Amino acid sequence: MDGLGTASGPVLVCGEVRTCLLPTRDAVDERAAVELLRLRADERVRVSRHPNRHAVSPDVLTGVDCRLPTATGARSRAVGTVTARAALTEGRVLQATAYFSAPAAGPDRRQPWGYYLVRPGTLVPVGRLPGKALTEGFLTGHQPGELDIGSVADSLLARISRQHRILDHDTPLTTADTSLRWTAAAAADGEETSLRFTKAEDGLRIVELRLPPGTAPTAAAELCEDLALHDWLLTTVADKLDGLRVGSEDGRAVLKVLRPLVDHLLHLWMPQARVDGALHTAWRELERTPGYSRQWNALAQRIRDQLVLQNLGVPRQALPAR
């Protein structure tokens, strides 16, 4: 598929990322990561070791023929395939992404499957694509009977979670999953790359992107995975520190909360590790306001300071054995 906003390319890319802690006591090693993410026999799991360990599953396609969510309630049918993939960062944080590209218009009649299968990851509308209504409808959430792309990501997560030989489901800390729902369209002439990030209820994040024309749909998906990963890290750590009773006499309660964060999460912060250089502008906006890295650094520093203080103040025998 060609880039976003080009003559033969899509006008819109939409997707959803689920982010969660891998359900194991310890982070898994590279071999286990590859085994977990081997979702297809005919394609390899891609592993990169720098600047951190990151494994990505091969793409899995799901055939779809259904109504698109539209803000206006207009009935718009689309046919094609949704791309889904899973990624594991440092053997610890698991993500599943499902996304599709959509051209401005498609044939007025539904074509045989062969027509759609040569366009992997593309949903072709029957007739014109209601671009604006689709963006709004997609971000607000689907109604019954409409495309539910989050469930594609969910089923991928569920499929991985069922690999009981590797996963012990005994996580060192409880964490809430997040969903990041996103759309990307090409920025118009003279318009800058932009990102609108909203936090909704129940761990839902909504991101509306304007990206440079020609951006590959995969690059947009990678940007959103990166956003989702760091948003999840920040949310998880901030939630754990929220209302932490550092004044309590028993330092063990504080250690019980802080220690897993140090053991499992603090080293994972690495924004834009795998984001296309042309899309770094989007991240820069989040860094300016609200200032993601700034907040993360403050939280990380607070955790380390607390640990030092706990070590000074708590008698040795009160520390948990490890």
Added chain:
Amino acid sequence: MLVFAASDKGGTGRSVTSANLAYHLALGGDDVCYLDFDFGSPTAAAVFDLPDVLTEAEERGLHSYLQGKTGKPFRVDVWARTEHPDLRSRPGGSGRLVLLPGDRTGGEFVTDEENLHRCVDLILGLKREFDVIIVDLSAGRSYAMDLALVATSPRGGLGRLKTRWLVYHRWTRQHVMAAAELVYGKQGIVQAGIAMGHRPDALNGSTRFVRAAVPDLESPLWSQVSPAQYAWMRKCDKELEQLAAGRGIGKTRVLASIPLEPVLQWQERLITDEDVHDRRIANNETWQAMGDLAQRVNDDKFWGEL
């Protein structure tokens, strides 16, 4: 940890005690999730004082989720939504308390592979998020119970999770016999579990009984009864204890005993600290018993094969 709440009969205080258990666990700092699998009559929303939730859950509650009608079951943050005046401000240091309500129109359903997969996926997902998942099953050997037994069997997908079964019964002859039958009877949980691949010793070791609405004859509530009544009730109590022991549900298998609580006779609700100490409408013994139950559910000392 996964906790299944079962009972042979309705009206055993299963839902109301389980909801209070969830509340106490959350107060203690655990992140707790409560699943209302009592599809015939979902009551958890009422106990947690969430009046609009039953309507909101229609078509997207747990029953719809298991049937594949919705991709994600509806969930409610109890601290944020409850209309219970004592619960609105979440106490410091407490854990999360989330309800996944059932749908009112659901009724029972036949379990198949699809239901099973959806149930397993749901619980594995919740396991990441919560320390304790309490599943309130409908009374008797229901489909919900079969689903729970299959899912937690070695080949069911939840076999590796730490699982505990609480069987609730009231302190009467009929209830004691029915509870024993539910667990040890021919059609009981243990036999059904073995057929599904459970190890009997493991299943026995993870099953405990909770006596609900037990009259404590030494409490002020009964201080005005006549000597004849008192003697008769003492005799009944002793006979019941013998009956329970004979049926394999004697004291060693009892995790907690919840005293008869006038407030719960009038209203299915959470008993709060304020009910006991400020308003003085509920008995301190009830509060203590619920707290003991919560502590023992979490304490490995109280579990395992006897």
